[in-house]
Amino acid sequence: xxxxxxxxxxxxxxxxxxxxxxxxxxxxxxxxxxxxxxxxxxxxxxxxxxxxxxxxxxxxxxxxxxxxxxxxxxxxxxxxxxxxxxxxxxxxxxxxxxxxxxxxxxxxxxxxxxxxxxxxxxxxxxxxxxxxxxxxxxxxxxxxxxxxxxxxxxxxxxxxxxxxxxxxxxxxxxxxxxxxxxxxxxxxxxxxxxxxxxxxxxxxxxxxxxxxxxxxxxxxxxxxxxxxxxxxxxxxxxxxxxxxxxxxxxxxxxxxxxxxxxxxxxxxxxxxxxxxxxxxxxxxxxxxxxxxxxxxxxxxxxxxxxxxxxxxxxxxxxxxxxxxxxxxxxxxxxxxxxxxxxxxxxxxxxxxxxxxxxxxxxxxxxxxxxxxxxxxxxxxxxxxxxxxxxxxxxxxxxxxxxxxxxxxxxxxxxxxxxxxxxxxxxxxxxxxxxxxxxxxxxxxxxxxxxxxxxxxxxxxxxxxxxxxxxxxxxxxxxxxxxxxxxxxxxxxxxxxxxxxxxxxxxxxxxxxxxxxxxxxxxxxxxxxxxxxxxxxxxxxxxxxxxxxxxxxxxxxxxxxxxxxxxxxxxxxxxxxxxxxxxxxxxxxxxxxxxxxxxxxxxxxxxxxxxxxxxxxxxxxxxxxxxxxxxxxxxxxxxxxxxxxxxxxxxxxxxxxxxxxxxxxxxxxxxxxxxxxxxxxxxxxxxxxxxxxxxxxxxxxxxxxxxxxxxxxxxxxxxxxxxxxxxxxxxxxxxxxxxxxxxxxxxxxxxxxxxxxxxxxxxxxxxxxxxxxxxxxxxxxxxxxxxxxxxxxxxxxxxxxxxxxxxxxxxxx
Numbered sequence: 148x149x150x151x152x153x154x155x156x157x158x159x160x161x162x163x164x165x166x167x168x169x170x171x172x173x174x175x176x177x178x179x180x181x182x183x184x185x186x187x188x189x190x191x192x193x194x195x196x197x198x199x200x201x202x203x204x205x206x207x208x209x210x211x212x213x214x215x216x217x218x219x220x221x222x223x224x225x226x227x228x229x230x231x232x233x234x235x236x237x238x239x240x241x242x243x244x245x246x247x248x249x250x251x252x253x254x255x256x257x258x259x260x261x262x263x264x265x266x267x268x269x270x271x272x273x274x275x276x277x278x279x280x281x282x283x284x285x286x287x288x289x290x291x292x293x294x295x296x297x298x299x300x301x302x303x304x305x306x307x308x309x310x311x312x313x314x315x316x317x318x319x320x321x322x323x324x325x326x327x328x329x330x331x332x333x334x335x336x337x338x339x340x341x342x343x344x345x346x347x348x349x350x351x352x353x354x355x356x357x358x359x360x361x362x363x364x365x366x367x368x369x370x371x372x373x374x375x376x377x378x379x380x381x382x383x384x385x386x387x388x389x390x391x392x393x394x395x396x397x398x399x400x401x402x403x404x405x406x407x408x409x410x411x412x413x414x415x416x417x418x419x420x421x422x423x424x425x426x427x428x429x430x431x432x433x434x435x436x437x438x439x440x441x442x443x444x445x446x447x448x449x450x451x452x453x454x455x456x457x458x459x460x461x462x463x464x465x466x467x468x469x470x471x472x473x474x475x476x477x478x479x480x481x482x483x484x485x486x487x488x489x490x491x492x493x494x495x496x497x498x499x500x501x502x503x504x505x506x507x508x509x510x511x512x513x514x515x516x517x518x519x520x521x522x523x524x525x526x527x528x529x530x531x532x533x534x535x536x537x538x539x540x541x542x543x544x545x546x547x548x549x550x551x552x553x554x555x556x557x558x559x560x561x562x563x564x565x566x567x568x569x570x571x572x573x574x575x576x577x578x579x580x581x582x583x584x585x586x587x588x589x590x591x592x593x594x595x596x597x598x599x600x601x602x603x604x605x606x607x608x609x610x611x612x613x614x615x616x617x618x619x620x621x622x623x624x625x626x627x628x629x630x631x632x633x634x635x636x637x638x639x640x641x642x643x644x645x646x647x648x649x650x651x652x653x654x655x656x657x658x659x660x661x662x663x664x665x666x667x668x669x670x671x672x673x674x675x676x677x678x679x680x681x682x683x684x685x686x687x688x689x690x691x692x693x694x695x696x697x698x699x700x701x702x703x704x705x706x707x708x709x710x711x712x713x714x715x716x717x718x719x720x721x722x723x724x725x726x727x728x729x730x731x732x733x734x735x736x737x738x739x740x741x742x743x744x745x746x747x748x749x750x751x752x753x754x755x756x757x758x759x760x761x762x763x764x765x766x767x768x769x770x771x772x773x774x775x776x777x778x779x780x781x782x783x784x785x786x787x788x789x790x791x792x793x794x795x796x797x798x799x800x801x802x803x804x805x806x807x808x809x810x811x812x813x814x815x816x817x818x819x820x821x822x823x824x825x826x827x828x829x830x831x832x833x834x835x836x837x838x839x840x841x842x843x844x845x846x847x848x849x850x851x852x853x854x855x856x857x858x859x860x861x862x863x864x865x866x867x868x869x870x871x872x873x874x875x876x877x878x879x880x881x882x883x884x885x886x887x888x889x890x891x892x893x894x895x896x897x898x899x900x901x902x903x904x905x906x907x908x909x910x911x912x913x914x915x916x917x918x919x920x921x922x923x924x925x926x927x928x929x930x931x932x933x934x935x936x937x938x939x940x941x942x943x944x945x946x947x948x949x950x951x952x953x954x955x956x957x958x959x
Contacts, residue, residue, distance in 0.1 A: 153168060153451050164191050220277075222298055244438060248294060257354065264418050265299075271347065373649045618657075687717060693712050750767060786815045849868060868885070903915040
């Protein structure tokens with residue numbers, strides 16, 4: 148519900164609507180609170196300049212606005228006006244005085260049974276109106292449901308498609324929110340109205356319990372986007388906390404078979420209320436009071452809300468803005484969060500207030516380079532410390548889909564600066580530089596960060612969070628597609644069309660990766676498919692081995708997680724019934740099964756791994772580090788870590804380094820699993836060691852923490868964040884360096900030559916000189932704190948990914 152001031156770059160009006168404030172930024176551009184001359188309050192979405200210049204987008208925009216304008220019904224927020232053909236296209240929807248469902252549940256807890264019942268019937272009627280117009284919503288989730296005093300409203304038909312225009316969807320692109328998708332949507336199949344009914348059931352589970360039916364936490368570990376997709380397709384929903392009165396209706400909505408789900412019209416009867424009344428008392432009193440307060444604020448707005456210019460004193464003239472020369476770098480401006488799309492973690496509102504959008508952040512002594520970023524989605528994991536504090540400081544908040552469509556929903560965040568111009572194709576040389584020019588790059592002033600050697604923008608989002616791997620001369624990126632990019636110049640080499648490529652591994656000139664339904668190996672140089680793993684036909688009432696995420700690969704085999712599926716009496720797998728979880732090795736040559744081994748049924752999907760010449764090592768959120776023989780998959784040992792989140796293991800000098808509790812890091816001998824050394828921090832300090840990096844007989848970690856707010860209490864680390872270097876053999880501390888800000892505590896720092904790159908929570912990337920024990924420079928973009936960094940090192944380059952932007956940085 149909160150709005151933010153207009154700034155000096157915002158127009159006075161859009162079409163006939165006078166702008167009052169910013170509501171946020173959506174996938175297609177800025178969103179404003181506005182009012183017509185007649186007093187009607189609306190939300191106006193203005194298309195970004197880069198999209199406005201795209202002829203294909205223009206055509207989709209025209210069609211989808213026309214379709215959305217045909218939607219009626221009491222429980223939708225209608226499109227009331229639009230300019231499809233202007234220089235800056237826009238559309239206006241009725242402004243709903245009420246919070247999004249995810250914000251309401253976060254602020255006030257799960258809703259009462261009667262409120263959820265009314266919510267369900269109202270949403271069913273909204274879907275009936277949407278479907279009657281020939282549309283499928285495709286992204287019904289808590290953040291797209293608003294709670295008004297007189298009933299719920301469904302918003303954002305931005306990724307809806309006319310049913311006869313479904314061919315316009317890009318091949319293989321999965322659109323939606325992983326925790327609220329239907330199985331057919333998660334698997335990349337054609338989606339019909341029944342898919343919205345499945346999403347409605349998931350929304351009702353969230354409203355009644357505070358979590359989705361597939362994002363349940365196991366031992367403190369929250370599922371990744373890929374794990375959520377897998378659960379939606381294969382697992383039964385978790386309805387354990389759902390009140391009995393709601394269970395029959397919700398369970399019917401969540402049937403795996405689309406034909407078994409009720410129609411929106413039939414759902415009211417299942418909920419025991421055929422019509423959702425527009426009644427003022429349907430919401431809890433505290434929530435209704437918040438709405439009334441906000442309504443008064445909105446109705447009182449007469450003039451635009453704009454911040455005062457701090458450069459102006461009474462009677463003073465405005466100071467002219469300095470014009471930087473080509474060799475200058477402007478001081479760091481506050482990072483402006485871009486649209487986080489549909490996969491993100493939303494922190495507690497109180498925590499967000501510690502870094503208001505208007506705060507100017509300056510890192511003394513650390514100049515920063517800035518480049519603009521187009522809005523894109525990321526997939527950060529929840530803070531490990533938040534999980535240890537009880538799993539509440541950061542939650543997977545309805546937040547979520549895997550790609551943001553052009554008309555995606557608004558978020559309460561400021562707008563990023565416009566994206567810089569790009570060159571031909573999808574890759575652009577940054578500031579005229581290239582990898583070839585890097586060796587002859589001019590010297591920089593001390594502390595000055597380099598410009599990227601090249602920048603590549605992906606068509607899909609979530610790049611980096613779904614995996615990065617290197618083959619000779621190439622970087623491979625997982626996203627909606629699998630992309631290969633030349634490391635020399637950042638130009639796209641090839642691209643596949645797969646429904647969510649993730650968790651890839653390279654070996655012997657091949658790339659192996661997983662999708663929602665397949666495990667595929669392609670030629671690294673060309674992208675040509677070499678083989679796909681196909682389960683062998685099973686016997687009736689037997690089992691079948693289905694592929695899951697790729698872990699690693701070597702010259703001999705591809706190693707992956709798998710599931711054992713129960714077959715019915717006709718030999719057909721029941722995708723909802725698994726007899727167990729496993730791990731398998733497939734021949735890298737042809738995909739044939741070399742071996743498979745069962746894992747514990749409670750083992751987690753989210754796994755990080757590494758290889759030695761004869762051992763596969765992996766950690767998950769089940770509190771152990773496991774070692775298996777590469778010869779037959781037999782478990783040789785496991786070491787307890789007591790970690791509640793995935794922790795990337797790192798190898799060095801015959802040891803593997805991973806987490807250990809309380810709040811520590813340990814070195815374990817690869818040969819027998821014995822702990823050689825460990826360093827821990829007391830829980831009372833609210834500090835812990837990050838995943839490590841290693842090189843040159845040294846292990847590097849970050850000792851720090853994150854300021855968190857949980858159940859009204861703010862927890863702050865008791866000491867400054869520091870980079871710590873340990874002797875790999877015995878854990879002796881060699882040196883440490885304090886950093887002036889919090890860092891990303893669940894991400895491995897990356898060592899490239901003599902520079903350790905450390906991603907921060909909201910201030911960019913620190914480049915730490917591991918010889919001189921000092922910060923070389925800080926690299927920063929304007930994409931903002933809600934878009935996490937994903938780092939990888941390859942061929943003496945740092946690959947830094949934020950949102951849909953991939954950048955290559957030199958190590959010095």
